[in-house]
Amino acid sequence: MASSRFPIPQGTLDMLILQILSLEPVHGYGIAQRLQQVSREVVQVNQGSLYPALHRLEQKGWLSSTWRQSETGREAKFYSLTRAGKKQLAVEKESWKRLAVAVRLIFDEGK
Amino acid sequence: MTWWQRLLGRKRIEAQLDAELSDHIERQVADYIRAGMSEADARREAQLLFGGVERMKEECRDARPTRWVEDTFQDVRYALRQLRRQAGFSTVALLTLVIGIAANTTIFALVNGVLLRPLPYPEPDRLVDVRLGGYQPPAQFLAFRERARTLRIGAYRDGRELTLTGPHEPVRLRGALATAGLFSVLGTRPALGRTFRDEEVRPGANPVVILSHRLWRQRFGGDADVLGRSLVLDSVPRLIVGVMPAEFRFPDSNTAFWMPLTIDPSDSGDLWGINAWTIGRLRSGVRLEQARAEVRAFTPILRELFPSQAFAPTWGRAADVVPLQEQLVGDIRRTMLVLLAAIGSVMLIVCVNVANLLLTRGMARHRELAIRGALGAGRGRLFRQLLVESLTLSLLAGILGAALAFASLQSVVSLLPADVPRVDEIRMDTAVLGYALGLSLLTGLLFGLLPALRASVSSVGAALSQAGRSMMTGRMERRVSDVLAGAEYALALVLVIGAVLLMKSFWNLSRVDPGFRADRLISATVVPSELEYPDAQARRQFAEQLVTRLRQLPGVDTAAFATTIPFGGGVASGVFAIEGRPDPATTGVWSQTDTFAHVSPEYLRVLGIPLLAGRAFTDADKEGTQLVALVSRSLAEEYWGDASPLGARIKNPGQDPPWITIVGVVGDVRWINLADEGSAVLYRPAAQSSWALTRVVARITGDPALLARDLRGIVASVDKDAPVSDIRTAHELLAESVAQPRFTATVLAVFAAVALFLGAIGIYGVMAYAVTRRTQEIGVRVALGASRRDVLRQFLGRGLGLAGAGITVGLCGALLVTRALSSLLFGVEPVDAAVFVGVGFTLAAVGLLASYLPARRAALLNPVEALRTD
Numbered sequence: 001m002a003s004s005r006f007p008i009p010q011g012t013l014d015m016l017i018l019q020i021l022s023l024e025p026v027h028g029y030g031i032a033q034r035l036q037q038v039s040r041e042v043v044q045v046n047q048g049s050l051y052p053a054l055h056r057l058e059q060k061g062w063l064s065s066t067w068r069q070s071e072t073g074r075e076a077k078f079y080s081l082t083r084a085g086k087k088q089l090a091v092e093k094e095s096w097k098r099l100a101v102a103v104r105l106i107f108d109e110g111k
Numbered sequence: 112m113t114w115w116q117r118l119l120g121r122k123r124i125e126a127q128l129d130a131e132l133s134d135h136i137e138r139q140v141a142d143y144i145r146a147g148m149s150e151a152d153a154r155r156e157a158q159l160l161f162g163g164v165e166r167m168k169e170e171c172r173d174a175r176p177t178r179w180v181e182d183t184f185q186d187v188r189y190a191l192r193q194l195r196r197q198a199g200f201s202t203v204a205l206l207t208l209v210i211g212i213a214a215n216t217t218i219f220a221l222v223n224g225v226l227l228r229p230l231p232y233p234e235p236d237r238l239v240d241v242r243l244g245g246y247q248p249p250a251q252f253l254a255f256r257e258r259a260r261t262l263r264i265g266a267y268r269d270g271r272e273l274t275l276t277g278p279h280e281p282v283r284l285r286g287a288l289a290t291a292g293l294f295s296v297l298g299t300r301p302a303l304g305r306t307f308r309d310e311e312v313r314p315g316a317n318p319v320v321i322l323s324h325r326l327w328r329q330r331f332g333g334d335a336d337v338l339g340r341s342l343v344l345d346s347v348p349r350l351i352v353g354v355m356p357a358e359f360r361f362p363d364s365n366t367a368f369w370m371p372l373t374i375d376p377s378d379s380g381d382l383w384g385i386n387a388w389t390i391g392r393l394r395s396g397v398r399l400e401q402a403r404a405e406v407r408a409f410t411p412i413l414r415e416l417f418p419s420q421a422f423a424p425t426w427g428r429a430a431d432v433v434p435l436q437e438q439l440v441g442d443i444r445r446t447m448l449v450l451l452a453a454i455g456s457v458m459l460i461v462c463v464n465v466a467n468l469l470l471t472r473g474m475a476r477h478r479e480l481a482i483r484g485a486l487g488a489g490r491g492r493l494f495r496q497l498l499v500e501s502l503t504l505s506l507l508a509g510i511l512g513a514a515l516a517f518a519s520l521q522s523v524v525s526l527l528p529a530d531v532p533r534v535d536e537i538r539m540d541t542a543v544l545g546y547a548l549g550l551s552l553l554t555g556l557l558f559g560l561l562p563a564l565r566a567s568v569s570s571v572g573a574a575l576s577q578a579g580r581s582m583m584t585g586r587m588e589r590r591v592s593d594v595l596a597g598a599e600y601a602l603a604l605v606l607v608i609g610a611v612l613l614m615k616s617f618w619n620l621s622r623v624d625p626g627f628r629a630d631r632l633i634s635a636t637v638v639p640s641e642l643e644y645p646d647a648q649a650r651r652q653f654a655e656q657l658v659t660r661l662r663q664l665p666g667v668d669t670a671a672f673a674t675t676i677p678f679g680g681g682v683a684s685g686v687f688a689i690e691g692r693p694d695p696a697t698t699g700v701w702s703q704t705d706t707f708a709h710v711s712p713e714y715l716r717v718l719g720i721p722l723l724a725g726r727a728f729t730d731a732d733k734e735g736t737q738l739v740a741l742v743s744r745s746l747a748e749e750y751w752g753d754a755s756p757l758g759a760r761i762k763n764p765g766q767d768p769p770w771i772t773i774v775g776v777v778g779d780v781r782w783i784n785l786a787d788e789g790s791a792v793l794y795r796p797a798a799q800s801s802w803a804l805t806r807v808v809a810r811i812t813g814d815p816a817l818l819a820r821d822l823r824g825i826v827a828s829v830d831k832d833a834p835v836s837d838i839r840t841a842h843e844l845l846a847e848s849v850a851q852p853r854f855t856a857t858v859l860a861v862f863a864a865v866a867l868f869l870g871a872i873g874i875y876g877v878m879a880y881a882v883t884r885r886t887q888e889i890g891v892r893v894a895l896g897a898s899r900r901d902v903l904r905q906f907l908g909r910g911l912g913l914a915g916a917g918i919t920v921g922l923c924g925a926l927l928v929t930r931a932l933s934s935l936l937f938g939v940e941p942v943d944a945a946v947f948v949g950v951g952f953t954l955a956a957v958g959l960l961a962s963y964l965p966a967r968r969a970a971l972l973n974p975v976e977a978l979r980t981d
Binding site for chain 2: 028029046047051052055056059067072075076077093094096107
């Protein structure tokens with residue numbers, strides 16, 4: 001089960017979590033699964049950093065949480081994006097785009 | 112979720128966190144099972160994938176901002192558990208801290224009440240004491256009041272004693288005379304009624320009086336109907352027009368009533384004769400310097416206003432404006448600050464002791480802390496935990512100490528000497544409680560910082576190893592311990608020197624010859640009622656009758672009466688003019704006495720005052736014969752130098768001739784203060800005086816208590832309405848006069864003794880721990896051939912060296928510090944060689960004793976067991 005892990009830096013993890021939650025509210029396990037599936041198994045979150053990240057983001061006010069009935073019938077803690085979180089996501093997406101462009105330029109330069 | 116919700120709902124949050132994480136694991140397990148794994152395998156894999164649950168919980172908790180608060184609570188609870196577990200250590204540390212904090216808080220309460228609290232009047236910082244220069248004659252006051260632009264002023268004369276008669280027993284009261292403006296300057300509104308009106312202050316107005324709150328309660332039971340009734344003072348009924356509130360005590364707490372201070376502008380005696388004190392209130396927007404400038408500039412104006420009074424060239428040089436609070440408490444400030452500094456030093460020593468205690472205990476906890484570090488506690492966390500432990504201890508001590516101070520404050524206040532001002536304002540208010548809290552925090556930081564730093568820095572590996580424990584003694588730790596013990600010994604030395612200096616000074620003071628024989632001398636104040644004895648002659652006869660009956664008592668040797676006795680009050684300072692010298696009525700320069708004394712003929716004999724030249728008073732000196740006087744030696748020296756004053760003539764101000772002839776010179780008596788040189792006294796025969804002869808003095812052979820009772824009986828038999836008060840022996844009066852130096856010396860001696868004791872304990876503690884720590888090493892040395900004496904000498908030497916270092920530093924410090932005491936010392940230099948050397952040797956001996964016990968223990972160690980010690 002433990003395939004090749006792609007280590008993600010903490011800041012990037014935050015951004016990905018915000019992105020996942022921008023679509024719809026999800027619980028912690030669901031976030032981990034979705035990251036894995038959507039990235040076609042490339043991104044596998046170190047589960048040790050997921051929950052601290054979720055709590056931290058909630059602390060900062062970018063996420064909010066409620067306890068709801070889940071599909072298994074048990075109660076689960078669902079996280080959703082706040083308006084401040086949406087803004088933050090946009091900011092981070094923008095920074096990421098600019099970083100990607102810069103990195104691409106440096107690589108092309110080398111060619 | 113707000114932060115306080117988080118704090119309160121901690122259990123719920125923990126449960127939620129737990130649920131969230133286990134939910135995740137359950138889902139993972141479910142997925143694995145669906146993928147085909149067995150339940151057991153699925154669960155195992157899920158756990159592995161998830162990682163350490165506890166650690167993750169910690170990280171999630173770290174994300175909360177209230178983390179440090181929860182940690183602190185946890186630390187506090189742990190600290191309390193530790194304290195309970197180590198009862199021995201906790202008791203010692205707690206006890207010393209509680210006593211230290213209680214003592215400091217008490218002294219601060221004293222300092223706060225007397226020095227720091229603002230005076231109980233509106234805007235007290237704008238109140239000033241006005242010295243117009245010269246000796247404050249009312250003429251000057253009136254002139255200045257008209258012209259003053261920076262100040263509003265009022266005048267008063269204190270110490271006025273009158274007899275209150277009425278349905279109760281007659282009683283002697285002290286009050287003050289005040290101008291109408293005095294009350295408005297101070298600004299306190301009367302509790303009942305009003306203050307004086309302008310017309311009541313004029314001469315010839317209807318007599319009125321304002322009561323103090325205490326007199327109102329005592330005499331009228333707090334009856335609100337008191338206005339309009341009258342009070343009979345010295346047989347004059349006075350209309351009560353007002354009652355002042357309880358906290359109004361001006362000029363001092365003995366003032367029972369206020370009467371108008373009448374100044375007759377046409378009477379030169381009123382204008383220039385007797386002092387009146389002046390206080391003022393700065394007008395709004397005026398600064399103190401402006402008022403001072405105006406007062407100083409007033410002298411030339413005064414000269415212009417009274418051209419017939421040629422003032423001496425030095426008149427007005429001392430003109431000044433001083434904040435009123437300074438004026439009231441100036442004398443006692445130095446004493447209070449010395450006490451505060453002394454008890455602060457004791458507190459410092461207590462802290463050092465507790466710090467040393469903690470340091471040594473900290474060494475024993477290395478293992479525990481190392482394990483904590485291994486479990487993931489960061490250095491900061493460890494440091495915080497240890498600091499919280501110290502703060503918990505010190506805050507606990509602070510609470511108990513403040514409670515102790517509160518309980519004992521009134522008893523302490525009752526021990527204060529009688530002349531300390533503002534004693535009623537000493538209480539535990541918010542400032543004092545704040546001080547106690549701040550002191551506990553500071554103490555906790557002081558003694559906790561070092562051990563916390565040291566312990567949190569220790570390395571994990573070395574601490575956990577077996578050999579680690581005995582080698583763990585950091586050199587730095589030992590050095591710090593030594594420095595601390597040496598420093599507290601130095602501090603103790605300074606305190607002891609200060610205390611010994613003050614005690615020596617008090618000893619000198621109490622052995623001063625007052626100039627009269629104080630043995631078996633008893634005095635009392637007796638005032639005949641005005642009604643029965645309306646004129647001077649009648650009052651004189653009363654006194655003579657009284658004294659005659661007194662002499663007939665078996666226990667009485669001789670008796671006399673007068674207007675005043677040394678240290679017994681009735682002091683009336685004043686001025687006189689000398690024949691043949693420039694007329695003071697024009698120059699404004701009078702000859703001054705410290706007091707006049709109008710005495711009966713046997714007075715000098717009763718008191719044992721020697722006659723130095725000329726003759727004493729006899730029964731032949733009476734009304735109608737030549738007016739005579741005696742002078743004290745210092746008065747003669749001051750105004751006649753080496754020449755004999757016998758035959759010279761003097762007169763009082765405003766008095767037409769005949770002149771008074773000086774017929775004798777008597778020995779100096781210290782009348783008011785033992786520290787002063789002999790007072791300048793002018794004696795006059797009672798028979799030639801119209802003054803109130805209120806003091807009776809007798810030399811007795813029997814028991815003073817019995818005599819007191821007999822005295823009251825005799826007075827009652829002569830005049831039942833005459834109050835008898837202040838029955839004291841001369842020794843009691845002398846003791847009262849040195850109450851303050853005695854108090855200071857005693858208190859400081861107690862502090863110094865405690866400091867020395869703690870300092871000795873400090874050295875003992877350091878040495879004892881050194882022996883314990885080096886047990887193994889000692890065993891090695893003895894096994895290799897060292898004799899017991901060598902071991903003893905080694906440790907004694909170390910202890911003595913420690914004490915010696917402390918003593919040296921302390922002596923240097925004392926050289927600098929004792930200078931601050933010089934105003935409190937009498938007959939002692941601040942750097943008294945005998946005291947310094949003596950105390951140095953004493954402390955060396957104490958240090959030797961303190962190190963002897965541990966050194967002896969070291970010398971008596973069984974080497975075999977010592978080697979086996981861990």
